[in-house]
Amino acid sequence: MPELPEVETLKAQLAQVLPGKIIKEIQICSQKNWQGDPQAASGFQIVDVSRRGKSLIIHLSKLETRNSKLSLVIHLKMTGQLIFEPHGEGDPSHLKHRLAGGHPTADFINQLPSKHTRVIIYFTDGSVLYFNDQRKFGWVKLIPTGQIDQVKFLDRLGPEPWDFTETKWQQIIHSSKKPIKLRLMDQEQISGIGNIYANDALWVAKIDPRRPASSLTPQESKNLRQAVIQVLEEGIKFGGATAQDGKYVDLKGLGGHYQEHFKAYQREGQPCLRHDGGTINRVSLGGRGTFWCPVCQK
DNA sequence: TTAAATGTTTAAAT
DNA sequence: CATTTAAACATTTA
Numbered sequence: 001m002p003e004l005p006e007v008e009t010l011k012a013q014l015a016q017v018l019p020g021k022i023i024k025e026i027q028i029c030s031q032k033n034w035q036g037d038p039q040a041a042s043g044f045q046i047v048d049v050s051r052r053g054k055s056l057i058i059h060l061s062k063l064e065t066r067n068s069k070l071s072l073v074i075h076l077k078m079t080g081q082l083i084f085e086p087h088g089e090g091d092p093s094h095l096k097h098r099l100a101g102g103h104p105t106a107d108f109i110n111q112l113p114s115k116h117t118r119v120i121i122y123f124t125d126g127s128v129l130y131f132n133d134q135r136k137f138g139w140v141k142l143i144p145t146g147q148i149d150q151v152k153f154l155d156r157l158g159p160e161p162w163d164f165t166e167t168k169w170q171q172i173i174h175s176s177k178k179p180i181k182l183r184l185m186d187q188e189q190i191s192g193i194g195n196i197y198a199n200d201a202l203w204v205a206k207i208d209p210r211r212p213a214s215s216l217t218p219q220e221s222k223n224l225r226q227a228v229i230q231v232l233e234e235g236i237k238f239g240g241a242t243a244q245d246g247k248y249v250d251l252k253g254l255g256g257h258y259q260e261h262f263k264a265y266q267r268e269g270q271p272c273l274r275h276d277g278g279t280i281n282r283v284s285l286g287g288r289g290t291f292w293c294p295v296c297q298k
Numbered sequence: 299t300t301a302a303a304t305g306t307t308t309a310a311a312t
Numbered sequence: 313c314a315t316t317t318a319a320a321c322a323t324t325t326a
Binding site: 002003006054075076077078079102103135137138153185187194195196197240241242259265284288289 | 302303304305306307
C-alpha cells in the first residue's frame with residue numbers, strides 16, 4: 001500500500017521499538033511472500049531500521065558468529081501491513097498498544113495472526129512482528145547485508161526525490177515522451193513516488209498529468225520538483241495516508257492523516273481546492289486512477 | 299455484476 | 313534494440 005511517506009512513517013515508528021530485540025524464530029505462513037532461510041535469523045539482534053524508496057530494511061547482527069550481518073528487506077506493495085505487538089507490562093518499549101502501519105484493515109485491531117498473516121517474527125522477550133498482506137503482492141527477503149545492493153528491485157531504484165541536482169532532474173524529466181505522471185512514478189528514475197503523491201504533486205505544480213514529460217518547460221520541471229518534495233514532506237508530516245474514512249485510524253491513534261489533505265487524488269467530481277470553477281476529472285493512465293483540475297492544470 | 303484499490307513484474311505490441 | 317502498453321499477480325470493497 002504505501003508510498004514513500006507511509007514507509008518513512010512506519011520506519012520511524014519501528015525504529016523506536018525494534019532495535020535491541022532478538023529474533024527467537026521466524027514463522028513463514030506463505031512461502032510465496034518469503035525469500036531466504038528463516039532459521040538463519042535466529043539469535044540475531046535488530047540494529048536499526050531504514051528505508052529505500054518504498055521498501056523497508058531491518059538490519060540484524062549477531063556478535064556470536066563473528067559479528068555477521070543480515071537484513072530483512074520488506075516491500076508492502078498495495079495491501080501489505082506490519083503490526084508490532086508488544087508483549088505487555090514488562091516490554092521495554094513501553095507501548096500500551098500494538099503499533100500498526102500499511103494498508104488499513106480490520107487486522108489492525110483484530111486478533112493476530114489472521115488469515116492474511118504471511119510472516120511472523122517472534123522475539124525473545126515475547127513481542128511479535130506480523131507481516132500481513134491480503135493481496136499477497138508484497139514480500140520479505142532475508143539476505144546477507146553485504147548483498148543488499150544486489151537485491152532485485154533495490155538494484156534498479158532511482159535516487160530519492162530530494163537527492164537530485166537540478167541538471168539531473170531536468171534530464172530525467174525531458175528524456176521521455178511518456179505522460180509526466182507515469183515518469184514521476186517510474187521507480188527506476190525516481191524512487192518513492194506512487195499514485196497519491198504523483199497526482200497531488202502535479203496539482204500543486206499546475207501541470208496536466210497527461211502531458212508528455214518532454215513537453216514540460218525547464219521552469220515547469222523545476223516547479224514540479226518543488227511540488228514533489230512539498231507533498232512528500234507534507235505526507236511525512238501527517239504520518240502518511242492510511243484510510244479514507246478513519247475507520248481504523250482513530251481507535252488507538254494508529255495511522256496517519258494525509259488522506260484528509262488530498263489535493264487531487266480521489267477527489268473526482270469535487271470542486272478544485274483552488275476554487276477556480278474547475279471540477280476534478282478522472283481518467284486512467286497506465287491503469288491507475290489519475291485526477292486533475294482541467295482549469296488550473298495545463 | 300463491474301470497477302477500482304497507496305505497486306511492481308513480465309509479456310506483448312510498437 | 314528501445315520504448316510503451318497491457319496484463320498479471322490475489323483479494324476485498326464500493
